[in-house]
Amino acid sequence: MFTGIISAIGKIAALEQRQGDVRLSIHAPELGFDDVRLGDSIACNGVCLTAVELVDSGFIADVSVETLSLTTIENWQIGTGVNLEKAMQASDRFGGHMVSGHVDGIGEVTSLHEDARSWRFTIKAPANLAKYIAQKGSITVDGTSLTVNAVKGAEFELNIVPHTMIHTIMSDYQVGVKVNLEVDLIARYLERLTSQDNTDTL
Numbered sequence: 001m002f003t004g005i006i007s008a009i010g011k012i013a014a015l016e017q018r019q020g021d022v023r024l025s026i027h028a029p030e031l032g033f034d035d036v037r038l039g040d041s042i043a044c045n046g047v048c049l050t051a052v053e054l055v056d057s058g059f060i061a062d063v064s065v066e067t068l069s070l071t072t073i074e075n076w077q078i079g080t081g082v083n084l085e086k087a088m089q090a091s092d093r094f095g096g097h098m099v100s101g102h103v104d105g106i107g108e109v110t111s112l113h114e115d116a117r118s119w120r121f122t123i124k125a126p127a128n129l130a131k132y133i134a135q136k137g138s139i140t141v142d143g144t145s146l147t148v149n150a151v152k153g154a155e156f157e158l159n160i161v162p163h164t165m166i167h168t169i170m171s172d173y174q175v176g177v178k179v180n181l182e183v184d185l186i187a188r189y190l191e192r193l194t195s196q197d198n199t200d201t202l
Contacts, residue, residue: 001087001088001098001099001100001101002043002048002085002087002088002099002100002101002143003085003088003097003098003099003145004085004097004099004138004140004143004144004145004146005085005145006083006084006085006143006144006167006168007030007031007032007084007085007086008028008030008031008032008084009028009030009081009082009083009084009167009168009169010026010027010028010030010031010044010058010081010082010084011026011027011028011079011080011081011082012024012025012026012027012076012077012078012079012080012082013025013026013027013058013078014078015076015077015078018062020065021062021063021064021065021068022062022063022068022073023060023061023062023063024044024049024060024061024062024063024073024076025055025058025059025060026044026058026059026060026061026082026084027057027058028057028058028059028084029057029058031084031086033054033057033059035086036051036054036059036086037051038051038052038053038054039051039052040086040087041086041087041101042059042061042084042085042086042087043083043084043085043086043087043099043101043143044061044073044082044083044084044143045071045072045073045082045083045142045143045169045179045180046071046083046099046101046103046140046141046142046143046144046180046181046182047063047067047071047073047101047103047143047180048087048100048101048102049061049062049063049067050062067103070103070105070106071103071106071180072106072142072178072179072180075178081169081172082142082169083142083143083144083168083169084143085143097138097140097145097184097185098185098186099140099143099145099182099185100182100185101143101182102182103180103181103182104129104132104181104182104183104188105125105126105128105129105181106126106178106179106180106181107123107124107125107126107141107178107179107180107181108123108124108176108177108178108179109121109122109123109173109174109175109176109177109179110122110123110124110155110175111175112173112174112175115159117161117162118159118160118161118162119159119160119165119170120149120157120158120159120160121157121158121160121170121173122155122156122157122158123141123155123156123158123179123181124154124155125154125155125156125181126154126181127154129154129181129183130151130153130154131191132183132184132187132188132191133148133151133156133183134148134151134184134187135148135149135150135151136148136149137184137187138184139156139181139182139183139184140180140181140182140183141158141170141179141180141181142168142169142170142179142180143180144164144168144170146158146160146164147159
């Protein structure tokens with residue numbers, strides 16, 4: 001479980017194709033690895049990955065075909081910047097919102113402009129995710145916990161303050177950039193609880 005508060009920005013140091021899936025090497029000297037063990041989860045642009053090897057100032061993770069098909073990882077290259085967050089501990093502050101690290105779909109930045117010291121971003125979500133996105137609700141964009149300012153159809157607007165721009169990869173966003181989206185966990189469970197087929201059995 002994560003909170004969507006980014007701990008550091010890492011960079012892709014290597015990508016190795018392995019029989020259809022990918023092994024990533026991520027350079028992340030600012031993340032801090034004193035409390036990281038093999039098998040720990042680290043969110044990379046909102047994707048929960050398992051550290052299979054710890055290397056100097058970074059870690060290695062395997063990415064399955066399923067994850068490649070649902071996230072932006074297939075577009076990553078050596079040097080791509082990634083938002084990083086270690087899995088939360090029981091004693092941590094809950095600064096963002098509940099984030100599972102399971103990406104629901106890929107969105108696209110459709111507009112951005114300055115607004116005083118902040119930035120306004122508009123992102124278009126896949127049509128099937130639009131129903132989960134609510135004004136003043138929470139959404140995770142590339143692993144960052146954010147508040148939705150406004151919603152129109154499948155598009156939603158975000159206000160990004162200077163601190164977030166500096167400490168995440170959002171400063172690199174341009175129109176057309178693809179981003180990982182995870183909708184509010186509670187909204188997904190509420191839909192299931194209220195759906196007509198929630199009594200189905202296997």
